[in-house]
Amino acid sequence: MKTTSVFFLTIVLLLPAFVFGQAKQYPDSIRVELPDQGAIAIFELRVYAKDKDIVLTFPTRLADIVNHIKKSIPASQLRDSHIVEVAPDKTDDEKKRSHIIITKKKEDVTRLRVEEDTVLELLPPGWEITIRTERSVVHVYVPGFAELEAISKMSFQPVVTHLATEEKFVNPGRMGVFTRVVMQNEKITPAGTPGHRLPADMLGLHPGAGVGLAGDRFYPEFNFIAAIYRANRFSNNRQRIAAGYELKLFSGRREDNAFSAKPVSFVTLSYGINFSGERPHWTALGFGYMVHNKSDIFTGKTMKIFFESDIGNQKLNIIPELYLTDDFKKSVFGIKLNYKF
Numbered sequence: 368m369k370t371t372s373v374f375f376l377t378i379v380l381l382l383p384a385f386v387f388g389q390a391k392q393y394p395d396s397i398r399v400e401l402p403d404q405g406a407i408a409i410f411e412l413r414v415y416a417k418d419k420d421i422v423l424t425f426p427t428r429l430a431d432i433v434n435h436i437k438k439s440i441p442a443s444q445l446r447d448s449h450i451v452e453v454a455p456d457k458t459d460d461e462k463k464r465s466h467i468i469i470t471k472k473k474e475d476v477t478r479l480r481v482e483e484d485t486v487l488e489l490l491p492p493g494w495e496i497t498i499r500t501e502r503s504v505v506h507v508y509v510p511g512f513a514e515l516e517a518i519s520k521m522s523f524q525p526v527v528t529h530l531a532t533e534e535k536f537v538n539p540g541r542m543g544v545f546t547r548v549v550m551q552n553e554k555i556t557p558a559g560t561p562g563h564r565l566p567a568d569m570l571g572l573h574p575g576a577g578v579g580l581a582g583d584r585f586y587p588e589f590n591f592i593a594a595i596y597r598a599n600r601f602s603n604n605r606q607r608i609a610a611g612y613e614l615k616l617f618s619g620r621r622e623d624n625a626f627s628a629k630p631v632s633f634v635t636l637s638y639g640i641n642f643s644g645e646r647p648h649w650t651a652l653g654f655g656y657m658v659h660n661k662s663d664i665f666t667g668k669t670m671k672i673f674f675e676s677d678i679g680n681q682k683l684n685i686i687p688e689l690y691l692t693d694d695f696k697k698s699v700f701g702i703k704l705n706y707k708f
Contacts (some may be wrong), residue, residue, distance in 0.1 A: 393504065394543030394564060394600040395536075397422065399526055402551050404514040411504040414600070415536055415544065421503045422523050428498065429507070430519035435467050436512075445512040448472040451496040495626065522553060527581055529555040541566055541600050567602040579615070579703025581690060584664055586615045588703060592635075604647055607639035617662040632659035633671065651675040657692075667694040671701075682707045 395415040399408045408425070412418040432453060436445075449471050455465040472492070494515055496507040509515045526548065530536045535544045543564035549556040571594040578587055594609035615631045637653025657669035669692040677684050688701040 393502075395539065396543075396545045397526065397530070398545075398547040399523070400547070400549045401518065401521075402507060402549060404517050404658075406507065406514055406518060408508075408518070411506075413502045415530070415539065417531070418502050421500070421505070422527055425505065425523050426519050426521050429496075429515070432467065432496065432498070433516055433519050436469060439467075439469055444471065449494055451494065453496070453498040455500060516627050523550075525550060525553050525555050525610040529557075533561050533631040534560045535563060539563075539600075541598075543600055545652065566598040566600065567604075568595070568597050570606065573707045575707040576704050577703050577705035579686075579688075579705075581615075581617075581688070581701035582664060582699045584617055584662075586617045588613055588615045588705070590614065590705070591625045592707070603641070605641050607641070607649060607651065608636075609616055609636075609637045609639065609651070609653070611635040611637075615662075617664060619663065629662040630659065631657065631662050631665060633657050637673075637675065639675065647681060648677060649675065664699065665690065665692045667692065667696075669693075670695065 374538040393411040452468040472503040493510040546561035553646040592611035593705040596604040597606040633655040635655040639651030655671040690699040
């Protein structure tokens with residue numbers, strides 16, 4: 368009874384900040400509260416639809432960890448609070464072995480985590496287990512070792528059965544999903560409505576400058592690009608839609624034989640994809656249309672097609688361009704080196 372009371376006190380304090388306190392290392396997360404054991408289990412998954420078996424097999428995995436703990440530390444220490452870290456063995460190609468590190472807590476104190484005057488977490492002394500795989504992280508809190516054993520003998524099928532009825536988990540799209548449920552006597556009680564965690568889309572404004580060659584004519588250029596970056600479920604920018612304005616300054620002679628600038632302006636639209644898993648490495652295809660012309664290199668209606676790829680530097684790009692001028696009847700090849708500030 369004492370354990371259950373402490374558990375519910377913890378949950379009451381956590382309720383107002385559940386959205387902020389939910390684990391976020393992976394896009395999808397399910398918080399399962401177990402009042403009978405006074406325990407909490409949070410499943411962080413890459414894609415719930417593909418990784419829900421991690422929830423189903425969790426008790427079996429936990430049973431293996433419990434057996435390892437019994438073999439690793441004296442029975443007299445099981446009443447003490449410990450931190451258990453479980454991670455794949457990097458030397459094991461099949462990823463079937465794990466490293467398990469058991470550390471006794473130095474102090475048995477209630478842990479309180481506050482952010483911006485909001486209580487995010489309040490946990491009395493107990494066992495804390497973190498299980499990491501390539502596709503998931505599972506956080507478990509239990510007040511004692513007996514409760515840990517009890518959870519290893521439970522079935523988490525009710526959790527998966529319940530989430531099969533939640534539309535946000537069935538069709539999450541590119542948004543991460545999270546929810547909080549209470550499981551008691553193998554029955555699920557929703558604790559709030561499942562939510563979406565929005566992807567980290569961004570708007571970028573990029574002034575730039577460069578030099579280029581169109582046909583046999585060199586020119587400096589100044590440009591400005593506004594881009595929308597669309598992120599995937601893991602907050603990595605994967606798509607870019609950009610609109611821009613380019614001012615190219617060709618040179619020529621006036622009637623008095625003096626040099627003068629002959630500006631040419633284009634508006635552009637491009638679509639880019641980031642194929643890199645590390646820093647953004649954009650490859651883009653775009654089109655431009657001439658809106659102003661004082662040069663003698665282009666005549667009539669003029670458009671261009673260009674291909675963009677960085678050269679190992681996010682700010683520096685080599686951009687081949689094909690101009691279709693004289694009402695799209697003639698072609699002029701160009702290339703430019705552009706620096707984005």
